[in-house]
Amino acid sequence: MVLFQRKILLAVTGGIAAYKALELLRLFKKQGADVRVVMTKSATAFVQPLAFQALSGHAVHFELLDTEAENAMGHIELARWADVFVIAPATANTLAKCAHGLADDLVSTLYLAVTCPVYFAPAMNHVMWHHGATQANLKRLQTHGINFIAPESGEQACGEIGVGRMAEPETICQRLISDLTAPQGLANLNVMITAGATREPLDPVRYLTNRSSGKMGYALASAAQQAGANVTLISGVTHIQSPKHCHFVQVETAEQMHAAVFSNLENCDIFIGTAAVVDYRPVICADEKIKKNAEHITFTLQKNPDILADVAACENAPFTVGFSAETHNLENYALEKLAKKKLNMIAANWVGRDEGGFERDENALEIFWQHGRKTLAMAKKSELAAQLIALITERFNDAKKMHG
Ligand SMILES: Cc1cc2nc3c(=O)[nH]c(=O)nc-3n(C[C@H](O)[C@H](O)[C@H](O)COP(=O)(O)O)c2cc1C
DSSP, X not given: OTTTTOEEEEEEOSSGGGGHHHHHHHHHHHTTOEEEEEEOHHHHHHSOHHHHHHHHSSOOBOOSSOHXXXXXXOHHHHHHHOSEEEEEEEOHHHHHHHHHTOOSSHHXXXXXXXXXXXXXXXXXXXXXXXXXXXXXXXXXXXXXXXXXXXXXXXXXXXXXXXXXXXXXXXXXXHHHHHHHTXXXXXXXXXXXXXXXXXXXXXXXXXXXXXXXXXXXXXXXXXXXXXXXXXXXXXXXXXXXXXOTTSEEEEOOSHHHHHHHHHHTOTTOOEEEEOOBOXXXXXXXXXXXXOOSOSSSOOOOEEEOOOHHHHHHHSTTOOEEEEEEEESSOHHHHHHHHHHHTTOSEXXXXXXXXXXXXXXXXXXXXXXXXXXXXXXEEEEXXXXXXXXXXXXXXXXXXXXXXXXX
């Protein structure tokens, strides 16, 4: 009964795998979950709502504009009620609607209205799965911070062989169990993370910045939350949706980031500086757009505050973890930064190579601390983040034992 009293909102959409959602519902119930089912109109052509009603013990919702349903448990109440929203099977059509924020039926409206973690278990013919439109929609959905349970390969309902079969109900149920019952190694601890690049204005329309996308920092914020931490995320401007339920502070410049970090630092247990803070800012930001008249133009730059070093040097400093992005001499630079800034740990990664680094969805890390090191192999940033949070938890607990 590891999902005891978890409130699972299960959305069933119109694919042949809709019948497998009955088994999924049964498994959730077996684990003690309270499950409510919503269906798209197409899904009701594949499986009768009555079957879901009988298994869940609750009325099934499929209409958005239904006065009776809105009187009982309307879409906003359903969204508020859910601890987790699972769309299984997720059709190409529903994936596309959610990716683009359309809300013309109950399932897509709920997708926009929920604040809980969302899981998609896509299912479709392999040609539909590989279509550029579907793949682009999946990429877009990833920027919303949702979870995918990948479809499997094999013989499909249409008789063809390929990727697109919905993951088995057992796999989906196990994934939820392992995610929702992740080790809570950071329970009740305050973790602050900086993410993304800062922007240093030259004039009202131009700025100095770098290629950091913020993906690693946001992935770490989610992983720390999953480990039970109270997370403060201080972020430069990114294109990523901020994680739900964390204290989120948006900044633009290095000086703003420095101020935001220090005004939230009290009671911070662990500080992770993933932000790619621009090292130098223009001394003068022109009031008006600089015109293209001169053949050459010179800007004087001034060093920005070193947020990481200042955090590590402050009184009652938190356990401080830095990031280092290098194009060469990775180990030497990382070790130098670890010692010079008096950090507890540093995570170094290569940038400017074919794989990993800025803007990519994958990365690899070399982690160093005073008497040790560990390599985290190339993996999706979300997986890497979970591994790094586990390692930080271990080192943080060791440091606490040593220093009381
Ligand atoms: C027999 C049959 C099986 C289908 N299976 C799938 C499927 O597995 N995946 C999918 O994306 N669409 C499938 N479709 C197409 C969807 O039902 C269709 O795109 C529909 O508009 C989806 O609506 P919904 O996303 O609102 O449920 C199937 C259609 C039929 C007639």
